[in-house]
Amino acid sequence: MTGKPGTVVQGGRAKAYRPLPEEDREAAFRAGVAAYDAGDFFAAHEFLEPAWMGTDDPAERDLHQGLIKLAAAYVHAVRGNPLGTAKNLRGARERLAAAATAADTRGLDVDALVRDVDARLERLRREPDVARVDPPPLHWRTP
Template sequence: MAADRDRDAEGRARNARPRDASGRPLPYGAVGVPRSDDEDEVLPADEVLRRAQDLLDQDRPFDAHDVLEGAWKAAPPDERMLWKGLAQLAVGLTHEQRGNPRGASSLLRRGAETAAQAPEAASRHGVDLSALAGWAAAREASGPLAPGLVLRARR
């Protein structure tokens, strides 16, 4: 293992290179989009959904994925498929943003299907699985011309 790899306090590999809004690494010294460590922070579901939605509204699906992935990793077993599916939807948007329509289409479809495997968790957290599936299908068909992802009805 290379001694010059970026590591966090626990010794996990971290890439300290700056990144653009789509999560692509930029050269060292470049100015990138500020990153957060939300994926390592265990947040209540309402806060995860609020933060992820704020990031999606700012056209930052890569960062929304990080927040949703943190929830997925920390979730009880009966909720994991919901969070995994929502994270996949955000990755689908990241692929779209990076100019990869085939990858975007695949992940949007997979994300909606994965989230649909946790209907009780979705209901508990106010996530409308039918609306997500409809959104994913519309986005897959129309690409960026379709509306943005809404994780749950605005409260």
């Protein structure tokens, strides 16, 4: 069951907040990751959105929004839009870097992902008209 919709402040701006229980946010995260791993970046974006909007924890919001922006970058890449890819990769990097120090990253190695995003941004900087930059893999921390 979800709580009453509201807003939270993120990056100095009001953002939508629709409380969602932890188990539902976890399920949305896992579904988004599975879609990303399968190369269905649009579905990954859609699955991750309830996880992002379902918490008021800033670090958790940054993690989910970073992954949403990462997926959106590759929606643009598939469409052959390097400018949209780069813009969303920069947004993903910013959010993921903010989430990297969080106590709980759902097992995701966010530091490794930020490094991989940096490598793709560097390639786009060197080759701004490159048709496609492969998506970074998601790395997991071992317990």
